[in-house]
Amino acid sequence: MSSHNPQVALKAVESGAIEVLMFSVNPCYDLMPASEDVEQLWNEENYEGHLTNMDSDRQRLYETCQRLGVGITVMKCFGGGDLLNAELSPAGVALTPNQCIHYALSRPGVAVVLAGAHSVEELKQSIAYEDASDEEKDYALTFASFPKISWQGHCVYCSHCAPCVKKIDIAYVTKFLHLTEAQASIPETVREHYAALNHHAGECIKCGVCETRCPFGVAIRENMTKAAQVFGY
Ligand code: SF4
Numbered sequence: 001m002s003s004h005n006p007q008v009a010l011k012a013v014e015s016g017a018i019e020v021l022m023f024s025v026n027p028c029y030d031l032m033p034a035s036e037d038v039e040q041l042w043n044e045e046n047y048e049g050h051l052t053n054m055d056s057d058r059q060r061l062y063e064t065c066q067r068l069g070v071g072i073t074v075m076k077c078f079g080g081g082d083l084l085n086a087e088l089s090p091a092g093v094a095l096t097p098n099q100c101i102h103y104a105l106s107r108p109g110v111a112v113v114l115a116g117a118h119s120v121e122e123l124k125q126s127i128a129y130e131d132a133s134d135e136e137k138d139y140a141l142t143f144a145s146f147p148k149i150s151w152q153g154h155c156v157y158c159s160h161c162a163p164c165v166k167k168i169d170i171a172y173v174t175k176f177l178h179l180t181e182a183q184a185s186i187p188e189t190v191r192e193h194y195a196a197l198n199h200h201a202g203e204c205i206k207c208g209v210c211e212t213r214c215p216f217g218v219a220i221r222e223n224m225t226k227a228a229q230v231f232g233y
């Protein structure tokens with residue numbers, strides 16, 4: 001199924017009737033509340049105020065997709081090209097194709113990105129993601145420089161805080177912690193994915209080095225404590 005509305009898409013995912021969801025994912029649309037009017041996603045007026053963190057319906061949709069094994073196929077990862085242009089982007093700062101693709105691929109539930117292109121050159125820029133370095137994919141500092149959007153206190157799974165001195169993959173641990181929230185018990189797939197990590201939250205020595213590298217002021221030590229309590233190690 002294809003949708004731009006996170007509330008409608010969530011109903012479809014929870015129904016068990018679909019296995020794949022095509023959905024618009026990018027760091028600007030992710031701020032917008034659900035609407036039947038798709039024009040609202042790129043209506044400049046909606047971005048005029050100061051916006052903070054992602055819409056909770058969208059977060060819930062992505063997390064539910066991951067929990068239930070419904071793969072998200074991403075459309076609009078460049079916002080029709082606007083996000084690559086500082087003058088057109090609602091964020092007020094231009095992102096690179098690598099950053100847009102990496103943001104979409106690091107949302108829970110996302111399996112694949114369909115990157116649109118107006119030319120062969122644009123297509124090549126998207127394909128270059130396959131060989132891009134971690135630095136080229138890193139979107140954290142660019143997000144932190146957005147003049148009108150704040151992600152303060154919200155983990156966007158960017159891994160800018162790496163490396164952890166105990167080799168914990170902080171972004172994945174935090175993502176799995178979020179996937180347990182508002183659940184009566186830990187979903188089996190989340191428990192398995194957490195178990196498969198090489199290092200776990202219980203190994204955190206609370207040195208705080210990672211927090212000095214997080215551009216969004218995330219309470220990483222607190223999250224590691226919570227994850228160790230929830231998963232037991
Ligand atoms: S804790 Fe901060 S730096 Fe680390 S993954 Fe989350 S947002 Fe990125």
Ligand code: SF4
Nearest residue numbers: 164204205207208210
């Ligand atoms: S505080 Fe914990 S998670 Fe952060 S670098 Fe130190 S050991 Fe790793």
